[in-house]
Each structure stands twice: as C-alpha cells, then as structure tokens.
Amino acid sequence: MKRKILNNAWVVGVLLIAGFCLSACDNELDIQQTYEFDVQTMPVRKETRQNETVEIRCKLIEKGSFADNRYTIRYFQSDGYGELRLGKDGKIFLPNDRYPLSDKEFRLYYTSRSAESQQFEVVIEDSFGYEKKLEFSFNAEKEEKRE
Numbered sequence: 001m002k003r004k005i006l007n008n009a010w011v012v013g014v015l016l017i018a019g020f021c022l023s024a025c026d027n028e029l030d031i032q033q034t035y036e037f038d039v040q041t042m043p044v045r046k047e048t049r050q051n052e053t054v055e056i057r058c059k060l061i062e063k064g065s066f067a068d069n070r071y072t073i074r075y076f077q078s079d080g081y082g083e084l085r086l087g088k089d090g091k092i093f094l095p096n097d098r099y100p101l102s103d104k105e106f107r108l109y110y111t112s113r114s115a116e117s118q119q120f121e122v123v124i125e126d127s128f129g130y131e132k133k134l135e136f137s138f139n140a141e142k143e144e145k146r147e
Contacts, residue, residue, distance in 0.1 A: 046137070048139075059105045072101060076120060
C-alpha cells in the first residue's frame with residue numbers, strides 16, 4: 001500500500017513538472033530581425049578653409065545580420081554652411097533627406113562653404129529604426145596659417 005502511494009505521488013509529481021514546463025512554451029518561433037550596429041570613422045582633422053573638401057572614411061559594423069535590412073543616411077548642419085556628399089562624385093545631400101546606403105564601407109566628402117566654424121550631424125538608420133549619430137565640427141582656418 002505504501003509503495004502504491006509513493007508510485008502515485010511520483011507520477012503526479014512528474015505530471016506537474018511536465019505540465020509546468022510545457023505551459024511555458026508557445027508555438028511561435030522567436031526570430032530576431034533587428035541587430036545593433038556601429039559606425040567607425042577614421043580620424044578627421046579639426047580645421048578647414050572655405051571651399052576645401054574633407055574626406056570622412058566610414059565603416060558600418062553590424063552586430064548581427066538580417067538579409068532584408070537596409071540602411072539610410074541623412075545629415076543636418078547646425079552651424080556654418082557646407083555641402084555633404086556620398087562618394088566624390090555623389091549628389092549633394094539635402095538636409096534631413098534620407099538617402100540609401102548600399103555599401104558597408106563608404107566615404108563622405110564635406111566641402112566647407114563658409115569662413116566660419118561649422119558643425120553637422122550625420123545619422124545612419126536601419127530598416128527597423130535603430131540609428132547611429134555621428135557629429136563633426138570644423139574650426140575655420142585662416143588662409144595664411146597653412147603653408
């Protein structure tokens with residue numbers, strides 16, 4: 001009799017544990033589509049002259065991969081005046097307009113159009129809204145300073 005009670009208690013315990021474990025599961029697959037990313041840049045000088053172009057080398061580093069993820073780039077200039085383009089012969093960006101970013105390694109070219117200090121922000125965003133901001137500032141360099 002004692003053995004029968006122990007067997008029944010053991011079966012009930014196993015069933016309770018199995019029920020608890022199975023209730024924690026669902027039929028949905030957990031597929032991650034968004035991954036963080038970072039943008040590395042090579043060092044950029046701090047001074048520029050009017051009408052001078054500065055090259056900014058960038059590399060997008062993904063922490064994971066999702067095949068359908070797309071990246072866009074935009075910029076906003078808060079101080080001074082200049083032009084930013086993707087690639088040497090690329091179209092000049094309009095402030096806050098989004099442009100597709102097709103390569104993970106790319107070069108931005110900023111051309112100063114003023115003799116004052118300048119500051120702008122570049123924002124790279126993925127298809128899921130995750131974004132990375134890069135800030136650049138250039139002090140005005142006097143013509144006679146650089147020889």
